Amino acid sequence: MTLLETKGLGKNFGGILAVREFSLKVKRGSITALIGPNGAGKTTVFNLITGYLPVTRGEIFFRGERIDGLPPHKIVQSGIARTFQLVRIFPRLTVLENVTVALRNRRGESLWEGLVKTRRQKGEALENREKALECLDQVGLSGQKAQYAQNLGFGQQKLVEIARAMATEPELLLLDEPTAGLSQDMTTSVQNLIHGLKKQGKTILFIEHDMRVVMGISNWICVLNYGEKIAEGPPEEIKNNQRVIEAYLGSES
């Protein structure tokens, strides 16, 4: 069943055609990799799906409903969460606060509720703390919950971002280069984490440059080059696809 679908997605920046005729169907429960050389337009696609960039052409459907044109926070609320290539955590909030603030439908986020603390609010606050701790547990960062996020190492900050994305209770997770800049150990952790997320029923679309990770966990791979899709298929096919190899390594001439 198709969870996310882009139809003929196009994006112009003035005269520059960053993304052209990009059509993709992401199946529910799958792990799809979006790969391609640097500058191919992968993060632009992410930004289009999540509403950070207006679409020039084409449509985006999530669970059958159009989401292109919606503001980012509404898209998140409908069930798509994302992480950023260069981590964007909240530096001067603690790790726990980083995750807690992302939880859905928290009471107390309005002025009136902030002023009048009902017993129900207090009860929910405890529940929320539990939920946030669970998300941290999943990425193995419970021990750092009181640490200011800016004091964490880069790899740990990436994990905080994933935990925070999980806190929004998404159906679809967009991970932008989740293993970039990580050591081998951490890369394996993240790989296992993504696998675990799939087991929980999440659908994942991720951008990645590390081919071992891509081949290791993807059900489906989509390859972009110069803003266009040049190949699509299961890992086995993509591994041996001539156009893909040329895109990354150049052709023999």
Added chain:
Amino acid sequence: MVNFLFHLLILMGIYTILSVSLNFMLGYGGIISICHGAFFGIGAYAGALISLKLGLPFVVEVVLAGTIAGLCGVMVAGPTLRLDEDYMSLATYAFGVIVFTVLNNWHSLTRGPLGLPGIPKIHLFSFVVDQLWSFACLVILFVAITIFCFTSWVRSPFGKVLTAIREDPVAASAVGKNVASFKIIATLVSTFFAGIAGVLLAHYLTFIDPTTFVIQESFVILGMVVFGGMGTILGPIAGALIMVFIPEALRFVGLSSFYAAHLRQLLFSALIILILLKRTQGLLGKEI
């Protein structure tokens, strides 16, 4: 002497309301505002005019004047949502100049430079607040309300989201928060309370004119917040108390008022420079 202490208390109270409210949008929300004094002035003029022309009950007057100031705040916040810090400074500074110009030139409403004299005493239910000590009590009541409200909001989930927006608005929207809405609401309450402070000042001085609310006033309030410690609960309170006390205490030094006025500005600047050089997080600020 006792009268002077009450006078001090009243001024400290009014400026505490101003600095605590500014700190909410600036220190916790990261929304730059160099025109908090303008909302102070809007509230003062609104309150003065309401009590002079309409004679409404004090509670109604306060809420109405505060709301007018708050709506003006929203009027500024809306178009400036996506401005970055530098341009936000310019935009809010410009608004401050606009407000002063309007107050100074809208003769039919504000009597321009002539100001509004004879602002009546406050009638609260059956009390007439015509003593210095009772006025001080009233101010303290408002200060308590202000501190209670903002402390509650800061500690609530609303406050946490606001702080997250300060840290990274893009990330905040990436976790489903309507950043524009939070910023506008934060601005609304901050300027609302600034307006209330204005109402109190108007009734205290019984005479206001545009020069009471020149652009420098906004810098003074900003200075108190920065000096005391942005982004903390006690910081702006300390900033207001200290920065009201020091220049007022100069009266006892026996200088002629000419020198005292300039010395006040000098001292104020010295304190700001000192804190920026030695302790940028402010007196009670956290060093993170």
